[in-house]
Amino acid sequence: MATIETTETTELALTERAAEKVKELMAQEPAGEAEVLRVAIRGGGCGGFEYALGFDRGAADGDNESEFHGVKVVVDAASAQYLAGARVDFVESLQESGFKIDNPNASSSCGCGHSFQVEDDADGHSHGHEHHAGCSH
Secondary structure (H helix, E strand, O other): OOOOEEOOOOOEEEOHHHHHHHHHHHOOOOOOOOOEEEEEEEEOOOOOEEEEEEEEOOOOOOOEEEEEOOEEEEEOHHHHHHHOOEEEEEEEOOOOEEEEEEOOOEEEEOOOOOEEEEOOOOOOOOOOOOOOOOOOO
């Protein structure tokens, strides 16, 4: 059985608009395949890190789990430090449509909004890459 850490001081927040879109998308998935929204950070992208949003069957060992507007959200421990205070919204306008993450930890973001870079820590170690090539999105 997985150990699930529930945190009141959440790593990130999911807006009501984003939660409604997530529920709509979850309903299109096969039963049992989309029980939680997993938000993670991966290395890569033109900014150094990329956001990853996807559905999962449930929380894994060591995940932080929260619930927003009826949507269970899980974040792995490694991603949590980069998502502290972040807000996931869903935007639908003439100019853009999709999930948008407002992350206070990002010192710079790619124009596409899919990747970002963070400041160096107190020891001078960069948490992102200094790669600024053209965006692949």
